[in-house]
Amino acid sequence: MMRQVPTIPDNAPFNAAQRAWLNGFFAGLAGEGAASDAGATSVAPAEQAAAAQTWRDVDDEDVEYDWHDPAMPMDERMKLAADKPLELRLMAAMAQLDCGSCGYLCRSYAKALADGDDGDMGKCVPGGKQTARMIKQIMKDAGDEAPGAKGDAAGNVTGNGQVEVRSQGKAIVDEDGRPKYGRDHPFPAPTLAVRTLTGETSAKDVRFVSLSIAGSGMSYKAGDSLGVFPKNCYESVDALVRLTGFGGGELVPLPDGRVMTFREALIEWCDIDNPSDELYELLASHASSDEAKLLKQASEGLAVDGLVDEARVIDVMARFRSARPSPVKLVEALDRLQPRLYSIASSPRRYPDEIHLCVGVVRYMQAGRRRKGVASTFLAERLASYEPVPAYVQGSHGFAPPSEGERDVIMVGPGTGIAPFRAFLQEREATQAKGRNWLVFGDQHSASDFLFKDELEQYRDAGVLTRLSTAFSRDQDEKIYVQHRMLEHGAEMWQWLDGGACFYVCGDATRMAGDVDAALHAIIAEHGRMSEAEAKAYVKRMTDDRRYLRDVY
Template structure:
């Protein structure tokens, strides 16, 4: 039989060299996978434990898709969340596939941290009988890209488990990497006797490729110096928090689309850096050689390069090892995961340096325990069609007091306090291909965005009006009080009056004895919500992943059950179909 030629991207296709190389590699991998799968069909049926660790729901969605394909291939999948899995149960498995999201600065999703701590514990049982695969999800705009998945994969190998197939590190556009990896993984699981490759497949970093976005001259590594042209408070002086509107001047070299995010290259507070240096046995001018960076000074590294305002498990481990302090050693015990999270929540490097003097003796020790300072991403609240090259962000300024110290968010306080209008800030655009308006301007959209989650929906509303889209628009907005926290109140009211914003339902939680949230408003208007879904409406959710997004998702399931006349399983299938058809979008953090 003559070998079939491997497909490739021609040189004159509309891709840059990096994109063309990636696509050619992707096609080659899919081609070889297809031929191998055809030649070696599944030979055995096996029980496969599928675990997911998720913050926004994507990992769980992929695990459920994987389960369906496993069943179709004659296997017996068992689905479980790592949040509800103990090590004894996990260690009893013989074949496991893990879908692991990374949250924040390389952290496991909050509800999976107990499992992570148990797995990383020194007394964790050996797993010599386990075959496993890890599909890790992350966002490449963060320094610790897919870190939790990397930790799981490497720790399982250290404990004697055998890889079924190499780890995939997927960026935000997960569907193509998942499809390519899934088929090979299932084919390998089904090989006769369940034999795993004697040498594990190398990890496959997969980056999204956009064929529609106009290329930019600027990036995270080469940001654009955007001038601050406006800054104003959106909350009143009596509000318990400050949310501000920030306008930046771009040019045609840095295009963006409605739904994208603005990446801000932040710097640490110089006063805090000086205080940290005062607690070290070396000064800011001390030279230090850093991996991938080269030679610089301690002062520059602490100001520009490293994150130190939030304590981490790695910091506590280092200080515990060097001081042997009982309190720190106790916090690191597997059963103390909750107490450790509470300890880390409102502390930074300066707290450890203040309390445990002399633990850090050299610059190399210091920077070995600090994560890189990552850009901060803010959903863009302006519309390129309506606002041209002016980009708007809606920013909650993080300020609080803990342990007798005033603290604040690195980027938000820089933008609100340490820079002035007229100065520049380095920025880049982070595309969000999964959070786009429908191509058909007649399609109804439902937007759910409490607090600063309203940002992309302000962008959507301005964009649709500027483009003349006639589809219906429904916004659910929530905050603390109508008098102090109604962001963009006048704009939204004007859009309501003109008919462009078809419905505006608000939930101000502290304006009555019983707190009301956006999910409550969804249930109140469940019948109308369901009727919009029957008109092919798209749902968009933006905001907090820990509580809001879960409550909104639960409300969506509940109203579908009630007004669609479905049981829980049918409602779940309906929501999964919404996701598969790109009708349910979430930008949560």
């Protein structure tokens, strides 16, 4: 007897990918255990899995989350998500970048936390302490909505019912027994070159870093990022160890089962930049009564006399000298050092065994202390000795040159935002793409901050780079930024856009990306002769068609 397989009608409220998945699902159910039924329809497991993945991807992309905007302040995002389910409130608390530094997208990381599949609430590096604190508060307030205690082979149940993921750092191998490198098992990439890109008179320090991935089995595409696991500065760690009153050689267990010395754990495992709420609680339990009250105040983000804004762990330990817990307790209370993502500045078509980065080095003085960016100074200073870099490739989510080589491309990348567009130009040259390329680059001074100047001018002279527009903000009395160059050339830029050009932006999310977005809307409204609402709808169509893509941080 032929089994009737139910199908989803075309007028049902599902898109094509959803209908395909549901039809495959029902077909699979109908075929299960009925292989002898003549004419019974079945779907191969691999095809079902692919369909399910497509549905999940499309479902995530089709749903519009009002708060999914990296420029939107936290309080506004939380208001928009106030009446939403737990996982969506968690998503709203994140940085909204979909950068992948956590190993997920914002939506999937939020789901993993809400379902209890991941208990590490500090993985959203771009969101920083603000996000970590908000996530912990949401989980605390969730009550019955939060997952119950559960665990699996990769996790251990903690006292509050959360899963503490304990990666053993074991290499995953492919079918031939070769290691597969990724976020949970980074490749120790040898350093090939480190050189300064900025001039001697520059107020900035930008480095070119080249790493080898030969023999790793890893591959990458133009538009991808490299995840780097940094190590803390030795000088900063030594200063912190001295402040604790311990010697640094004390043995401490790590959550992944390893045992390290206190000093090694502070270098390789612990986030010593951002004091965790658990650290404040630990210190309060060991401090004098007066200092315990102040620690409680500091843990709530309130000002404390003698403690600088954006205090680091060493500042907290220096301020509250009555609190001296053991090295084991200190390491337990500190957040884990998370990887940093850098846009890859090379194309595999030209450098299949190398990955290039463009790194802006962070250094500044605060309250008499010299501050350093953890990853940027690790790459800029420590790699002089050609120390291997634990790294993995993080694939982009659509941020890539168009597959149609004849399509025009507009790229806006000030400062180190030039990185992926160097890769794009290498890719477009290697593939002999016929479409035009327009780069809008900006920085402070042409003489000292024109990153990759010689390369870009060679591309322009060779015809690979059709237009090179620059905006050096400090070379004249009036500050000129990339958005001003866009508006200045608005009529021509509209012609490119109207002809189907893809528009890309890379760089700072908090200000630059918003200014560029406003300029894009203004150009479309003025030169496309549209109302504000029509221009907004046009940009929305560009986004839906993957013609407007941003890699912002």
